[in-house]
Amino acid sequence: MTYLFNRPETFVDEMIQGFAAAHRNHILPVDGGVIRRHKITTGQVVIIIGGGSGHYPAFGGLVGQGLAHGAAMGNVFASPSAQQICNVALAADAGGGIVFCYGNYAGDVLNFNQAQERLQVQGIDVRAVVVTDDIAAALPAERHLRRGIAGTLPVFKAAGAAADAGKSLDEVCRIAVEANVRVRTLGVAFSGCTLPGARQPLFDVAYGKMAVGMGIHGEPGLHQMDALDADGLAEMLVDKLLQDIPPVVGHSEGARVGVILNSLGSVAQEELFVVYRRVDQLFRERGLVIVEPVVDRVITSFDMAGISLTLFWLNDELEHYWLAPADTPAFRRGSVSGSLDNSEHIAAIPSAIAQQHVTAGSRDSQKAAAVILAALESAAHIVDAQRDALGRLDAVAGDGDHGIGMQRGLAAAVDAAGKARDAQAGAGTLLTVAGDAWAARAGGTSGALWGVMLCSLGHELGDVNTPDTAVVAAGVAAALREVMQRGNAQPGDKTLVDVLQPFSAALDQAVARDASIADAWKEAADIAHDAAQETRDLLPRIGRARPHAEKSIGIPDPGAVSLALIIGAVSEVICRHCV
Ligand code: ADP
Numbered sequence: 015m016t017y018l019f020n021r022p023e024t025f026v027d028e029m030i031q032g033f034a035a036a037h038r039n040h041i042l043p044v045d046g047g048v049i050r051r052h053k054i055t056t057g058q059v060v061i062i063i064g065g066g067s068g069h070y071p072a073f074g075g076l077v078g079q080g081l082a083h084g085a086a087m088g089n090v091f092a093s094p095s096a097q098q099i100c101n102v103a104l105a106a107d108a109g110g111g112i113v114f115c116y117g118n119y120a121g122d123v124l125n126f127n128q129a130q131e132r133l134q135v136q137g138i139d140v141r142a143v144v145v146t147d148d149i150a151a152a153l154p155a156e157r158h159l160r161r162g163i164a165g166t167l168p169v170f171k172a173a174g175a176a177a178d179a180g181k182s183l184d185e186v187c188r189i190a191v192e193a194n195v196r197v198r199t200l201g202v203a204f205s206g207c208t209l210p211g212a213r214q215p216l217f218d219v220a221y222g223k224m225a226v227g228m229g230i231h232g233e234p235g236l237h238q239m240d241a242l243d244a245d246g247l248a249e250m251l252v253d254k255l256l257q258d259i260p261p262v263v264g265h266s267e268g269a270r271v272g273v274i275l276n277s278l279g280s281v282a283q284e285e286l287f288v289v290y291r292r293v294d295q296l297f298r299e300r301g302l303v304i305v306e307p308v309v310d311r312v313i314t315s316f317d318m319a320g321i322s323l324t325l326f327w328l329n330d331e332l333e334h335y336w337l338a339p340a341d342t343p344a345f346r347r348g349s350v351s352g353s354l355d356n357s358e359h360i361a362a363i364p365s366a367i368a369q370q371h372v373t374a375g376s377r378d379s380q381k382a383a384a385v386i387l388a389a390l391e392s393a394a395h396i397v398d399a400q401r402d403a404l405g406r407l408d409a410v411a412g413d414g415d416h417g418i419g420m421q422r423g424l425a426a427a428v429d430a431a432g433k434a435r436d437a438q439a440g441a442g443t444l445l446t447v448a449g450d451a452w453a454a455r456a457g458g459t460s461g462a463l464w465g466v467m468l469c470s471l472g473h474e475l476g477d478v479n480t481p482d483t484a485v486v487a488a489g490v491a492a493a494l495r496e497v498m499q500r501g502n503a504q505p506g507d508k509t510l511v512d513v514l515q516p517f518s519a520a521l522d523q524a525v526a527r528d529a530s531i532a533d534a535w536k537e538a539a540d541i542a543h544d545a546a547q548e549t550r551d552l553l554p555r556i557g558r559a560r561p562h563a564e565k566s567i568g569i570p571d572p573g574a575v576s577l578a579l580i581i582g583a584v585s586e587v588i589c590r591h592c593v
């Protein structure tokens with residue numbers, strides 16, 4: 015249960031304001047997240063971390079000397095947008111290159127990749143190290159598919175300490191990658207988490223049971239079992255983690271291991287200590303050496319009752335960085351020196367993405383822009399009405415935020431499109447501005463992909479001609495290509511691609527028949543509707559839902575359903591305006 019908030023939609027902004035006020039000595043708020051208050055050495059590498067909010071201390075609480083240089087902070091459980099990430103990265107940049115370090119989630123990968131491309135265009139060398147420590151999320155042979163959970167801390171710490179020691183960009187990346195190769199985590203939960211304003215938890219765990227292999231977004235556990243007592247749980251977690259020792263470590267005898275016992279939210283510190291007591295005994299019994307354990311909250315899932323155990327298999331180099339001093343709002347080790355203030359530098363930073371300048375479109379294109387604005391308003395209307403239903407679909411195997419994310423993205427798109435219309439934008443510009451606003455405000459996987467779709471369509475429509483069926487079909491085809499290229503989903507993977515692809519094919523066929531845009535869109539909308547329903551039978555092979563593939567059989571994909579709903583709503587607007 016979340017007790018204290020004003021309005022759910024302002025929760026994250028108000029949380030960041032309060033966080034920044036409480037930790038003025040450590041951090042400075044910037045557009046999109048926070049950066050270190052302490053001066054960063056000119057020419058050094060900086061580490062930018064980030065992810066959704068709702069995981070405190072991850073991610074903003076881990077910004078400070080010896081750890082991250084900046085954190086992009088998304089909405090609750092939603093990846094920050096590419097624009098937020100760029101803003102934070104530019105604010106922290108010291109001229110020596112940037113390493114993005116984050117947990118492996120589809121939305122984060124999409125948005126960090128986009129941000130990386132944008133910064134590289136500006137001549138900044140940006141690399142990425144994606145953390146994959148959750149052993150429940152995929153088999154060892156598919157480690158690259160695993161999620162990132164509490165194992166993010168050792169990777170962030172190794173990267174941050176190496177960067178502060180003046181290592182080169184190549185070296186910092188090598189060290190961070192090596193840290194990720196050597197870290198493993200497993201979590202369990204006894205109850206779900208309830209987001210601000212929600213009346214029910216994202217999922218339930220029956221009393222006396224526990225869900226093994228929980229994600230940190232309320233992704234349901236891989237299986238449930240009778241809850242164990244503290245010692246039993248310690249034994250289970252240690253046993254399972256010792257079955258997945260990184261191959262580079264070889265045998266465990268005498269190994270030195272950094273250990274993190276993490277509360278996922280509402281498990282008390284005292285309970286953690288009771289569990290840790292047995293973990294410590296087990297390590298001694300097995301001839302393993304624990305190095306500087308962390309028994310605390312490291313990465314949470316709002317108020318979820320659960321814990322995770324992380325083993326960080328050290329070598330000499332990583333042990334040095336694991337022990338190195340750090341001083342952040344939520345993590346302290348040893349003592350750090352130097353405290354020069356960075357705020358003057360901040361005042362001089364331009365925002366990463368300058369406000370788009372709108373040039374007037376032709377009269378014809380302005381008329382089309384007015385229809386597109388009406389279409390976006392109608393889409394917002396249907397998504398408002400279906401928000402909770404979309405959230406429920408997403409909660410089956412994902413994180414339950416699809417309805418909220420779509421609502422937030424569309425509201426921003428309508429707002430930006432309205433302003434563009436007032437500035438006499440043509441159809442192409444109006445769509446691009448709306449797409450950028452959508453992606454920036456919604457974050458998450460679908461936010462990034464919707465931004466890509468609207469922008470691709472906008473580029474094709476341009477600001478001069480009245481869009482006909484052929485141009486619209488070409489725009490939708492471009493949107494499909496871009497979505498598949500950026501998100502890597504293929505038809506059949508149970509994503510919105512399973513609607514976008516048949517929709518695009520139907521528009522292409524209508525062009526061949528010389529159909530009007532109203533007829534073409536209407537027919538294609540029927541096909542999109544059926545295609546969304548047919549995703550019921552598919553197994554998710556990508557995105558958050560993949561580890562819970564079988565749970566979603568019989569349930570359509572939320573992103574596919576919302577896309578078909580929007581196509582249907584737009585169809586009515588086109589029929590009304592384009593006869
Ligand atoms: P998140 O997964 O970040 O929580 P949302 O819940 O808003 O984002 O959106 C989930 C939807 O995004 C899925 O139902 C699916 O349709 C779509 N999706 C996820 N990953 C991909 C991808 N790689 N390519 C295309 N669509 C995707």
Ligand code: MG
Pocket residue numbers: 408412413414415416558
């Ligand atoms: Mg989701």
